[in-house]
Amino acid sequence: MTRNLRVAGAQLGPIQRADTRAQTLERLITLLERAAGDGAELVVFPELAFTTFFPRWWMAEDDPELIGCYERAMPNPQVQALFDKAKALSVGFYVGYAELTPEGKRFNSAITVGPDGRILGKYRKIHLPGSKEFRPQQQYQQLEKRYFEYGDLGFPAFRGPKNWNAPVLGMLICNDRRWPEGWRVLGLQGVELMLIGYNSAAYDPNGGGAEDLNIRTFHSTLAVQANAYMNATWAVSVAKAGVEDGSGLIGGSCIVDPNGMVVAQAKTLGDELILADVDFDACRQGKEKMFNFAAHRRPQWYGRIVEQVGVVAPE
Amino acid sequence: MTRNLRVAGAQLGPIQRADTRAQTLERLITLLERAAGDGAELVVFPELAFTTFFPRWWMAEDDPELIGCYERAMPNPQVQALFDKAKALSVGFYVGYAELTPEGKRFNSAITVGPDGRILGKYRKIHLPGSKEFRPQQQYQQLEKRYFEYGDLGFPAFRGPKNWNAPVLGMLICNDRRWPEGWRVLGLQGVELMLIGYNSAAYDPNGGGAEDLNIRTFHSTLAVQANAYMNATWAVSVAKAGVEDGSGLIGGSCIVDPNGMVVAQAKTLGDELILADVDFDACRQGKEKMFNFAAHRRPQWYGRIVEQVGVVAPE
Numbered sequence: 001m002t003r004n005l006r007v008a009g010a011q012l013g014p015i016q017r018a019d020t021r022a023q024t025l026e027r028l029i030t031l032l033e034r035a036a037g038d039g040a041e042l043v044v045f046p047e048l049a050f051t052t053f054f055p056r057w058w059m060a061e062d063d064p065e066l067i068g069c070y071e072r073a074m075p076n077p078q079v080q081a082l083f084d085k086a087k088a089l090s091v092g093f094y095v096g097y098a099e100l101t102p103e104g105k106r107f108n109s110a111i112t113v114g115p116d117g118r119i120l121g122k123y124r125k126i127h128l129p130g131s132k133e134f135r136p137q138q139q140y141q142q143l144e145k146r147y148f149e150y151g152d153l154g155f156p157a158f159r160g161p162k163n164w165n166a167p168v169l170g171m172l173i174c175n176d177r178r179w180p181e182g183w184r185v186l187g188l189q190g191v192e193l194m195l196i197g198y199n200s201a202a203y204d205p206n207g208g209g210a211e212d213l214n215i216r217t218f219h220s221t222l223a224v225q226a227n228a229y230m231n232a233t234w235a236v237s238v239a240k241a242g243v244e245d246g247s248g249l250i251g252g253s254c255i256v257d258p259n260g261m262v263v264a265q266a267k268t269l270g271d272e273l274i275l276a277d278v279d280f281d282a283c284r285q286g287k288e289k290m291f292n293f294a295a296h297r298r299p300q301w302y303g304r305i306v307e308q309v310g311v312v313a314p315e
Numbered sequence: 316m317t318r319n320l321r322v323a324g325a326q327l328g329p330i331q332r333a334d335t336r337a338q339t340l341e342r343l344i345t346l347l348e349r350a351a352g353d354g355a356e357l358v359v360f361p362e363l364a365f366t367t368f369f370p371r372w373w374m375a376e377d378d379p380e381l382i383g384c385y386e387r388a389m390p391n392p393q394v395q396a397l398f399d400k401a402k403a404l405s406v407g408f409y410v411g412y413a414e415l416t417p418e419g420k421r422f423n424s425a426i427t428v429g430p431d432g433r434i435l436g437k438y439r440k441i442h443l444p445g446s447k448e449f450r451p452q453q454q455y456q457q458l459e460k461r462y463f464e465y466g467d468l469g470f471p472a473f474r475g476p477k478n479w480n481a482p483v484l485g486m487l488i489c490n491d492r493r494w495p496e497g498w499r500v501l502g503l504q505g506v507e508l509m510l511i512g513y514n515s516a517a518y519d520p521n522g523g524g525a526e527d528l529n530i531r532t533f534h535s536t537l538a539v540q541a542n543a544y545m546n547a548t549w550a551v552s553v554a555k556a557g558v559e560d561g562s563g564l565i566g567g568s569c570i571v572d573p574n575g576m577v578v579a580q581a582k583t584l585g586d587e588l589i590l591a592d593v594d595f596d597a598c599r600q601g602k603e604k605m606f607n608f609a610a611h612r613r614p615q616w617y618g619r620i621v622e623q624v625g626v627v628a629p630e
Binding site: 127128129150151156157168178179180181182183185187189190215218219223226229230261287290292294296297298299301302303304306307309310312313 | 444497540
């Protein structure tokens with residue numbers, strides 16, 4: 001008996017600032033329908049999938065355009081059509097969105113919805129990059145620390161439904177995928193499939209510098225490959241890609257197996273589906289042997305990971 | 316002003332069980348001399364560089380052959396010639412060895428020796444793979460947990476000398492390189508150059524299975540690339556390679572930059588030098604921006620990493 005699930009990554013091309021919510025939702029629904037047609041049972045959309053990557057823009061906190069980027073509930077009328085279509089097709093999905101709570105808190109969040117429309121898990125991004133402040137010396141801004149609070153839900157793993165073969169699922173958002181701590185906290189809950197959406201800037205499409213498109217895509221894939229391997233889990237990591245109002249985003253959406261091998265990868269910077277048949281039992285060799293945590297980990301020597309935040313260098 | 320150091324990885328081909336210590340030492344000295352001739356200031360040798368990988372053999376604890384594999388002090392007469400040659404050439408080195416303490420404790424250890432012959436740092440391997448017990452159902456044994464105690468020195472970073480531009484150095488041994496915890500504990504000490512030696516089995520040179528030579532080499536390189544990137548450090552990772560008494564070991568020794576890029580890699584499974592000019596200031600971009608730990612880490616959510624050893628799965 002194998003424990004299979006057909007999963008899709010639904011990479012989105014750019015969403016311009018002037019695009020309407022209805023236009024964007026239609027693109028998500030089109031990708032969902034195509035994925036369902038290919039037999040996918042779970043579709044992974046990017047981080048902040050309903051809007052442009054607005055943290056690149058400085059806006060007043062009460063700017064109506066900014067407020068309009070947040071969801072006050074999930075689902076809600078402006079995204080309901082996606083939920084309805086997914087339920088009708090019995091397809092689950094992961095989607096990232098900007099969350100505004102009834103208490104006025106703002107988070108960079110993601111949910112995973114089951115094939116019956118039920119929300120299976122929720123995550124609020126913990127590793128927020130960028131700054132709170134406008135940085136006049138920088139050509140491009142990254143203001144996630146201004147527009148979001150740090151996630152306050154930890155890294156909770158959760159079970160998928162029985163008709164998905166009850167896998168242990170985990171979620172990360174964008175920059176989280178570069179931080180082995182989040183992967184390991186989910187690895188310690190036995191994660192078998194990591195769901196990730198991202199918007200990662202590549203300001204220098206041809207330059208060969210540190211923010212070059214190819215180097216940033218290499219980093220994105222490398223981090224997912226190695227952390228999937230070191231935690232013996234599958235991973236689906238999905239971009240919003242292309243040029244949004246003059247600012248570049250990498251593509252490179254990928255599905256990675258528990259050996260760290262890329263089994264599917266997007267080739268464009270536009271709306272594109274990638275697909276793989278995931279066998280959860282393929283995690284067992286790693287979890288039982290090389291990465292048998294109970295047999296090999298030595299937490300008494302890991303104290304600095306929780307006892308200090310920044311670097312303390314030797315003299 | 317740049318902070319450069321020319322480093323070499325001195326991959327060793329196989330050391331057969333019947334090879335004498337004098338034969339092996341001569342090979343290390345030859346590689347050291349060649350590296351010095353190429354201008355290297357620091358040479359990295361593999362794990363257990365003075366002997367065959369003896370943990371593949373079941374031996375009685377008082378077997379003279381086993382006892383002869385351990386060093387009772389470092390240096391000692393049977394390795395002194397390497398220390399003398401390195402000091403004469405003003406070249407430092409990392410070398411792995413089996414340690415037997417005056418109290419009778421046994422460790423899988425490594426030291427880094429400065430260009431003046433002084434021992435700069437010492438490390439005892441924490442992530443011991445394999446088993447304590449003979450496993451009759453397995454074709455090959457991996458008995459490190461029998462022949463060594465778990466390292467008891469933590470992961471201490473240390474400074475190289477001023478004529479190396481005072482880099483923060485860290486050491487790992489073999490299987491440690493697959494465990495992001497050790498890298499992060501050293502990353503939190505600001506490591507700029509990670510020194511690693513390994514003996515990694517590849518039992519299946521052509522088979523395409525999980526212990527296939529190519530897959531195991533891919534894993535070895537992947538783990539070093541990603542962990543170097545995620546800690547914004549250089550890394551030199553060096554194999555004992557080839558077929559020792561019928562058991563295969565991977566090669567793939569590599570030097571990796573703080574972007575996770577391989578800048579040099581061994582092509583053979585024999586004695587082979589790899590070389591790179593390391594610029595420690597190339598770590599700064601990663602340490603100050605993407606991996607600015609003080610700005611971005613959230614240890615309050617990393618508790619499981621130290622609070623539990625094995626997996627605790629959701630219901």
